Amino acid sequence: MxxxxxxxxxxxxxxxxxxxxxxxxxxxxxxxxxxxxxxDYCRNNQVDVVLLDVVMxxxxxxxxxxxxxxxxxxxxxxxxxxxxxxxDASRIKGLNAxxxxxxxxxVNDVALISRIRNLASQKQALEDMRTHSINxxxxxxxxxxxxxGFTEDAESFDDGRNGQILVFDDDPITAEKIxxxxxxxxxxxxxxxxxxxxxxxxxCDWDAVIIGLSNTSSDPLAFLSxxxxxxxxxxxPTLVVAKPEDEKRLQRxxxxxxxxxxxxxxxxxxxxxxxxxxxxRHRMLRELRLEMENTLELAxxxxxxxxxxxxxxxxxxxxLIDQSLRYQRDLSVMIMDIDKFKTIxxxxxxxxxxxxxxxxxxxxxxxxxxxxxxxxxxxxxxVCVLAETELDVAVLAAERLxxxxxxxxxxxxxxxxxxxxxxxxxxxxxxGRHDSSVAMLKRADEALYRAKEAGRNQVISKAA
Ligand SMILES: [Mg+2]
Numbered sequence: 001m002x003x004x005x006x007x008x009x010x011x012x013x014x015x016x017x018x019x020x021x022x023x024x025x026x027x028x029x030x031x032x033x034x035x036x037x038x039x040d041y042c043r044n045n046q047v048d049v050v051l052l053d054v055v056m057x058x059x060x061x062x063x064x065x066x067x068x069x070x071x072x073x074x075x076x077x078x079x080x081x082x083x084x085x086x087x088d089a090s091r092i093k094g095l096n097a098x099x100x101x102x103x104x105x106x107v108n109d110v111a112l113i114s115r116i117r118n119l120a121s122q123k124q125a126l127e128d129m130r131t132h133s134i135n136x137x138x139x140x141x142x143x144x145x146x147x148x149g150f151t152e153d154a155e156s157f158d159d160g161r162n163g164q165i166l167v168f169d170d171d172p173i174t175a176e177k178i179x180x181x182x183x184x185x186x187x188x189x190x191x192x193x194x195x196x197x198x199x200x201x202x203x204c205d206w207d208a209v210i211i212g213l214s215n216t217s218s219d220p221l222a223f224l225s226x227x228x229x230x231x232x233x234x235x236x237p238t239l240v241v242a243k244p245e246d247e248k249r250l251q252r253x254x255x256x257x258x259x260x261x262x263x264x265x266x267x268x269x270x271x272x273x274x275x276x277x278x279x280x281r282h283r284m285l286r287e288l289r290l291e292m293e294n295t296l297e298l299a300x301x302x303x304x305x306x307x308x309x310x311x312x313x314x315x316x317x318x319x320l321i322d323q324s325l326r327y328q329r330d331l332s333v334m335i336m337d338i339d340k341f342k343t344i345x346x347x348x349x350x351x352x353x354x355x356x357x358x359x360x361x362x363x364x365x366x367x368x369x370x371x372x373x374x375x376x377x378x379x380x381x382x383v384c385v386l387a388e389t390e391l392d393v394a395v396l397a398a399e400r401l402x403x404x405x406x407x408x409x410x411x412x413x414x415x416x417x418x419x420x421x422x423x424x425x426x427x428x429x430x431x432g433r434h435d436s437s438v439a440m441l442k443r444a445d446e447a448l449y450r451a452k453e454a455g456r457n458q459v460i461s462k463a464a
Contacts, residue, residue, distance in 0.1 A: 003027045003120045004046055008038045008064070009053035009082070018051065025113055035059030039067055042074045048120040054083035054094065062097045069098030076126055078119035082107060088267045095273035100260075110251060118254040122281070125235055129288050158283055160276030161185040164204055168197040168223070169212030169241065178210055178241065181268035182275055194218040201233065207279045208237040213246050213253060221252055228257035235285050237278035241266075304354060305361035308375040313383055316373055317437040320385055324430050331430035332394035334384040335444040336364070336401070339422045339456040341380035348419065352412045356421055359410050367401045383441070391429040391463055398425040398459045406457060422457035424448055431464045 005027050007018045015031040022029045030045075032038050035052075036059055042050065050068065054061035061081050068074045080101045081094040094102040100119055103112060165182060167190045169175040175190045182188055189204070191197045194217065201209075209227065213220050224240070227233055239260040242250040250261060259281075260274050300312035308316070324331040338344075338360060345353040357380065364374050364382060373385040386394050402425060409418035426448025428440055447462040454460070 003116060004030070004048045005051060005116060006030050006032065006038060006041060006045075006047045006049070007051045008032045008035065008056075008061075009051075010034060010056040011053075014053065021109055021112070022116075027116070035061070035064035035067075038064055039071075039074075042068055042077060043071070047077050048123055049116050050077055050079045051116075052079055052081050052099075054081050054085060054090065062093060065094065065097040065099050076123055078123055080112075080115060080119070088270065092267060092269045092273055095270060095277070098277070100277065108247075111247070114251040114254050118259070122259055126281070126285065129235075129285055132292070158280050160278070160280035160283075162187065163207035163275070163279030163282070165189070165208050165210060165275065165279075166191070166197070166200055166204070166206050167210045168192075168194070168215070169210070170215045170217040171212065174212055174214070174241065177268075178271065181271040185272060186275060186279065192217075194223055197223065201227070206236060207282045208239060208275065210239045210241065210275075211253075211258075213240045213242045213249050221249060221256060224253055224256045224258060235282070237282045239271075239274060239278060302376040305358055305376050307361050307364070307382070308373060310375060310377050310383075313373065313375040313377070313385070314437070317385060317440075320373070320387060321430060321435075321437060323387075325433060329388045330390040332386045332389045332391055333428055333430075333440045333444050334386065334394060334398050335377070335426045335441070335448045336382045336384070336398070336423050337448055337452070338380040339424055339452075344419060344421070348412060352419070355412050356410055356419070360405060360421065360423070363404050364401060367397070367404055383444075391427065391461055394427050394429065395459055395461050398427055401425075402457065402459055424451040424456045425459040426451055427459065427461040429463065 005022050007015055007022070007029060009015050009018070010033050012033065015033070019029045019031055030041065032041060035056060038050065038052070041047070052061045052064055059067070061083070065079050065081065068077060068079060078100040079098070080103055081099045082103055082105055083090060084105045086104055091102045101115055103115070163186045165186045165188050167175055167178050167188055169178060169190070170192050172192060175192065179188050179190055189200060191200050211220050211224060220240070224238065227236070227238065234257070237259045238257065239262070240250065240253045240258045242261055242263050244263055250263070253261070260278050262271050262274060300308060302309045320331055323329065338356065341353065341356070344356055357376075360382070361374075361376065364384065368374055368384060368386075371387050373387075375383050377383045386397060389397070402423060406420075406422050410421050411417070412419050426444045426446065428443040428447060430440060443462045443464070447460040451458050451460040
């Protein structure tokens with residue numbers, strides 16, 4: 001699909017020119033003449049990159065940029081500010097407004113196209129991460145609950161400071177200038193040789209890497225290319241420091257995955273502003289990834305006890321039944337319910353109830369084998385699936401667990417106060433092709449009911 005560019009400039013002739021250049025690259029281009037329309041358009045359309053004129057009546061480029069970057073709906077869209085203003089103060093003002101780049105008119109075509117392509121692919125990486133996260137969550141939860149709010153937390157405000165930056169430049173003077181530019185707001189480690197850079201990469205969870213394109217002791221483009229090959233570093237922000245005559249190598253570095261740049265002689269504040277943006281982006285990607293991992297885990301783990309939850313059990317039992325059939329293995333199921341748990345809650349409060357649930361879970365885990373599946377089925381009810389275990393052996397395991405719970409009182413307070421806890425058990429086993437997880441759980445539940453009826457604190461089995 002072609003890259004969708006929104007060009008905003010108050011001068012129609014400028015727009016015509018830009019549009020002609022971009023259309024020649026097969027980009028799809030939308031032109032607008034003021035900032036307000038641009039905000040509205042970005043909120044309601046898919047845009048991959050915005051080109052924004054700085055000097056416009058009404059909302060100027062800085063203000064439009066700031067508005068786009070402060071709205072979560074449009075925050076990810078890369079923005080390139082275009083201006084005839086040559087002063088460094090404007091550049092830095094633009095970058096501080098959240099612009100991803102700042103190009104001076106007349107704009108060099110090659111630089112513009114290469115920058116658009118590069119920023120569009122960075123946006124795509126972010127979008128892919130979001131799509132993967134949400135799809136993964138859908139697969140686990142089989143429903144759309146909470147998905148809309150899912151990525152919002154990951155985007156809480158971050159000023160892009162206090163990142164961990166690795167600087168690889170073989171010229172000590174250049175490296176020193178980079179460090180000076182960033183030391184006030186980032187943590188910097190400088191290396192002068194490629195082997196040190198390669199070793200350092202794995203020594204820390206870096207937020208960004210800076211590479212001197214003028215390195216002569218080794219080929220910086222080859223280094224960049226190797227750096228970006230493994231998946232773990234593919235999205236690591238990488239800023240290159242180029243000399244004005246390095247134009248070609250700079251474009252090549254964008255193709256190889258560099259995400260930002262400065263050209264010497266640069267203002268220290270410009271490097272600092274660009275670095276904040278890279279650190280921010282890296283943290284956002286990392287947050288999204290962690291959020292996804294946590295969500296996947298939460299979808300199958302009971303947060304209070306750390307045991308598996310019912311959803312996981314129901315899915316896993318189907319697999320265990322398949323294996324039992326295929327390999328003719330025994331399979332037993334145990335349902336366990338804490339006796340008079342409501343009374344414990346009523347007398348001691350829910351906090352103590354939670355302590356009891358956690359300690360019971362701990363004793364369950366301790367008494368089972370690693371291959372057994374233990375889950376909190378709901379409330380004070382637990383289900384354990386014992387693989388390769390026949391009914392008699394399962395009854396012995398339940399009896400052992402029953403004694404473990406009964407014999408050692410539960411400590412419920414820091415002052416050492418205790419409560420006695422008992423539990424009742426219902427056991428059954430898998431009986432073959434005609435049997436099912438639903439039928440097994442029903443039989444185990446009937447056995448549990450009989451254990452309760454018979455006075456609690458006991459194990460009852462029901463073979464079939
Ligand atoms: Mg203008």
